[in-house]
Amino acid sequence: AKGGGRGAFRFFEPELDQLMHVRRNLEKDLRKALARGEFELHYQPFVSVETGRICGYEALLRWHHPERGLVLPGEFIPLAEETGLILPMGEWVLRTACAEAAKWPSDLKIAINLSPAQFRGKELVSSIVGALANSGIASHRLELEVTETVIMHDSGAVFAALGQLRELGVRIALDDFGTGYSSLSFLQKFPFDKVKIDRSFVSELASATEESRRIARAVVRFATSLGKTSTAEGVETAEQLAILREEGCVEAQGYYFSRPLQASRIAPLAQRKAEA
């Protein structure tokens, strides 16, 4: 080998080629996944920190790929967003999750994740109205989780859509809070009902440094002072929960309580809660 740039280039080219090949195949498969019924929703409870009772469940998308097995959203949501497939997929998520929630006791909420692309489509509000009507669930049971990225894009249109949804009684949660760049004054104007403290802060609670605890405290106080609810995501230990309780966090969610579950496994849970 002569070495130098050319050799290095030839070395990387097949890898890049293979990467693009994998991506193209995944995209091809993703296009068929909806029609083939390969998607499934799992549901993870969020509970009241004070009482431990289940307040509702967050729907989390799963893809059962015919050859690759279970594929998690981190692997296919970005591709779905780039290709626009997120629109029909998001519609399916909305319909399926609302229909599932219709089987639960009526005090349980259903939380659904929305991608920025879904706000760019014109039909978001009407498709949500449709999903509520079809399932028959009350609008206040539906919670839409959006990230700060959603609101940074084209905030005029997003504000309008969120405002309309809130007028219908739908609740808005700010997901992954603390990882974005929105200013406090911006958030003050932003129409939302709940803040979800990002897992990255929660997982460091109870570690040697006080940093994460101070952040959690600040987010909870910020939410409380604006009259919003707070939820901590990614709670895995009793110690994290104890700190969150001391800091006044309202709800918690994470493996400590339950992993995301198949619909068939949460129906009995919801039932038991209704009887309690």
Ligand code: C2E
């Ligand atoms: P997210 O909305 O922040 O969801 C929380 C993620 O953390 C989920 O990963 C959940 O399974 C995981 N998780 C929950 N509790 C714990 C815990 O105690 N420890 C750890 N280590 N992880 C925990 P998942 O299901 O892989 O979803 C990843 C992301 O994909 C979600 O992050 C969300 O942004 C996106 N996503 C999932 N479903 C949908 C969907 O239907 N539509 C859209 N647009 N995005 C979705």
Ligand code: CA
């Ligand atoms: Ca979420």
Ligand code: CA
């Ligand atoms: Ca989150």
Ligand code: CA
């Ligand atoms: Ca997250």
